[in-house]
Amino acid sequence: MKTILLLDDDESILSVFGMALRRNGYRVIEASSGDEGLKLAREHLPDLILSDISMPGTDGQDVLREIRLHPELGCKQVVLMTGQTHLVTPRRGMELGADDFLVKPISLDDLLHCVEARLQRAQIHWRVEDQLLSRLRSSLQSTLPHELFTPLGGIIGLAEILQSDFPNLTPEEMQELIRDIHQSGLRLHRTLRNYLAILDFQNNPDGNGQHNFELLPRDVQESIQLGIQASANRHDRAADFEIDLEPCSILSTAGDLSLMAEEIADNACKFSRKGTLIKVHLSADAVFTVSDAGRGMTLEEIKQVGLFQQFDRKKQEQQGLGLGLALVQKLAARAGATFLIESEISVGTTVKIAFVVA
Numbered sequence: 576m577k578t579i580l581l582l583d584d585d586e587s588i589l590s591v592f593g594m595a596l597r598r599n600g601y602r603v604i605e606a607s608s609g610d611e612g613l614k615l616a617r618e619h620l621p622d623l624i625l626s627d628i629s630m631p632g633t634d635g636q637d638v639l640r641e642i643r644l645h646p647e648l649g650c651k652q653v654v655l656m657t658g659q660t661h662l663v664t665p666r667r668g669m670e671l672g673a674d675d676f677l678v679k680p681i682s683l684d685d686l687l688h689c690v691e692a693r694l695q696r697a698q699i700h701w702r703v704e705d706q707l708l709s710r711l712r713s714s715l716q717s718t719l720p721h722e723l724f725t726p727l728g729g730i731i732g733l734a735e736i737l738q739s740d741f742p743n744l745t746p747e748e749m750q751e752l753i754r755d756i757h758q759s760g761l762r763l764h765r766t767l768r769n770y771l772a773i774l775d776f777q778n779n780p781d782g783n784g785q786h787n788f789e790l791l792p793r794d795v796q797e798s799i800q801l802g803i804q805a806s807a808n809r810h811d812r813a814a815d816f817e818i819d820l821e822p823c824s825i826l827s828t829a830g831d832l833s834l835m836a837e838e839i840a841d842n843a844c845k846f847s848r849k850g851t852l853i854k855v856h857l858s859a860d861a862v863f864t865v866s867d868a869g870r871g872m873t874l875e876e877i878k879q880v881g882l883f884q885q886f887d888r889k890k891q892e893q894q895g896l897g898l899g900l901a902l903v904q905k906l907a908a909r910a911g912a913t914f915l916i917e918s919e920i921s922v923g924t925t926v927k928i929a930f931v932v933a
Contacts, residue, residue, distance in 0.1 A: 609633025789933035792822035802836030
């Protein structure tokens with residue numbers, strides 16, 4: 576029997592909707608406040624959560640944000656309900672992480688159809704997740720050795736040149752070899768870091784008990800700068816970045832924020848030509864944006880971000896496992912942030928993360 580948490584401060588809605596759902600074979604848990612709803616959600620781990628948006632104190636948006644941060648509730652289906660669409664639109668509800676949006680007054684038929692559709696979607700979601708993990712393990716058997724041994728081979732080969740031909744090398748040639756060794760080492764480090772981070776998410780989505788905390792404006796700016804600089808140096812494109820970071824405090828960790836900035840910037844570097852502009856912006860309301868003027872991504876490619884794959888590998892000849900944006904997506908969710916990709920073929924791609932303002 577599927578369990579549904581019904582959350583609304585209107586007692587008549589709790590009574591009518593609760594009765595209708597029970598008559599259709601669902602186990603229903605009711606709560607009249609956001610705090611009570613979150614407590615029951617953590618205790619019972621319902622299959623679906625129906626929550627009103629406008630409630631005193633902890634409202635539906637707060638409930639949704641807390642649910643998405645919870646390691647066991649984060650993947651549950653959440654439907655927001657409201658009669659005040661001038662305050663929260665369906666699109667905004669989806670951007671917040673809701674799976675569906677119902678506008679009051681809601682008929683019992685619409686309610687039941689929505690619940691049935693969401694529960695079916697949840698089953699499909701888990702089957703897809705199983706397939707993704709299986710595909711990841713399978714693909715890594717062929718791609719991971721290449722991504723590890725290629726830079727490692729470069730390091731060994733270049734070091735052998737330095738060792739065997741050292742007396743005959745000019746200072747300029749030695750500098751070039753050392754620079755190439757360093758680049759290969761950075762590539763190897765990044766591959767291992769991202770691979771281990773993704774695997775860690777499968778077993779420990781809340782990040783080893785790590786909790787988000789308030790990052791002050793200076794820490795936010797320094798973390799983003801470190802990530803952008805790492806990517807720009809790796810691609811030798813420091814001159815291509817236009818960076819504008821407005822002061823703001825956000826909920827995250829310095830390490831996660833720096834990693835997100837690096838991977839988004841790396842994606843922009845990979846899929847745009849050297850010499851073209853990459854714009855980095857952080858607004859005062861904590862929206863982080865990276866825009867490039869590259870080849871762009873199709874809608875299907877954007878949908879496949881969570882599949883841990885690299886797009887058009889043979890055609891584009893890009894290096895890497897294709898984990899970058901998938902890792903960013905998971906880190907953003909852990910921070911309670913909204914992750915969005917907008918792109919147009921032959922025009923460019925914009926990646927946005929709307930953080931929670933601390």
